[in-house]
Amino acid sequence: MPEIESPGHAVAAALAESWLKSPPKSKMAARDLAAIVPLLLKSGAGALGWWRFRNSDEQLLPAVRSLRETYLQYAIHSAGHERQVVATFRVLRSVGVEPILIKGWAIARAYPETGLRPSGDIDLYVSPERQAKAQAVLNAASRQQYWVDLEHDEINRFSEFDFAELSGRSELVNLNGTEIRVMGAEDHLRILCLHLLKHGAWRPLWLCDVAAALESRHPNFDWDRCFGRNKRRADWIACAIGLANRLLGAELRDVPVEYRANSLPRWLISSVLKQWSTPYPPNLPSFVSQLKGNWWRAEILTAVRQRWPNPIQATVDGDGSFDNTTRLPFQLRDCIARAVKLCLPLHSSARD
């Protein structure tokens, strides 16, 4: 049985090819699996974990019992979520807004069962001119039972394409008898990659999304459109796909980034695995309250260390290259940006 180096490696091994209809049988030891079950559950990958191990040897089954409960829970939740998606499209269309669904159900449909990929909110992209109108309709009391997000950094900050272009390439797919507009496959894979990196790749489920989108692409998939014209962004996307290959075994046949999968910067894989190894921390106290009265002591080092930026997220925020150089400048820049953002609201509330 292969030796597992860290919990992060075990999470990667547990989720490898889990998006397939029949994932390969795992050779993981029961004790390794039992150790990472809480990590899978907390990161939203519990159902995928069950899918991966459901046909495993009997000795693994006690370890995955809680994953099965999560699988059932997500299956139930996905039924409700799909109804909410349909209802949201109907209400927006009733006021003349045609949204495009991203992430959530739009990627869940690439998995063997939509419940394997839980969705917490509904991510919609609407025309910037209609966004205020859409928000007003969604803010109505009757629609506040679930969170609809109209703001998407991965599009607003990084996209080279405007709404008309993205809308023109979008597709209509059937969901319970209603046509739902989703991003075109190329645009969606790009958005999933950027979303993963923007969030520092801390949820393994998001890398599974990249893998599922990659492997469910149509035969005429246009890679130029997916990568876009900006070379740096194109490289980010290639790195995200490379990560999906290296960590989860996503298939790269006919994908023009194989070279990148084999030349990922050393810090990239290790920082992803380090994050996947760590149980998600509870909310930290505010920086100010943590340092109250102790700012000159060692507590400041602890407080800063606890908030030390993720190198992937810091690179993306600093619009940097995914190369082998140190991430320190990006992380320092991120710390300064964070301090400024901390001070601004405090300053304005003090003025009020």
Place this chain on the structure above:
Amino acid sequence: MRTTPDKSVFVPKRKDTIVRQLCDELLVYDKATNKAHCLNESAAEVWNLCDGKRTVAEIVPLLKKKAKAPTDEQLLWMALLRLEKAGLLQNNLPLSGPVCTLSRREASRRVGATAAALAVPVIASILVPKAEAAVSCSTLGGVCNPRPCCAGMLLTCVAHRCV
């Protein structure tokens, strides 16, 4: 001794339930009890064939046609009994008679060990726990009320902003 009520009609509980076809089972979630019931293929067939109109006598031949393993009226009653026990029938089974006396072991003997896994209706019920969702979160500078700050980034919600 119960007389087999061929004309009996059973109505599955559809109100307040979420039904989801999974890979190899049917999931019926009862919102009222917060319980999820996993029906194997043969129990799911019975659930689907019961529509409040078809009688037991009418369901048996349909079940025989659809089932992948030998089945008979006794197994149908066994499925109905289990659906009733799980609270998934709107009306009750008759109180007496031979129809409900078949145990799982007897049923397995009747249909043979190999076919038993397919033919014997099984319903596993669990109380549904709360699970983590993949909800998006706010990154640095993002609004954090009601949406949470991204835990993986060690941010804190201050004055409705993640810092």
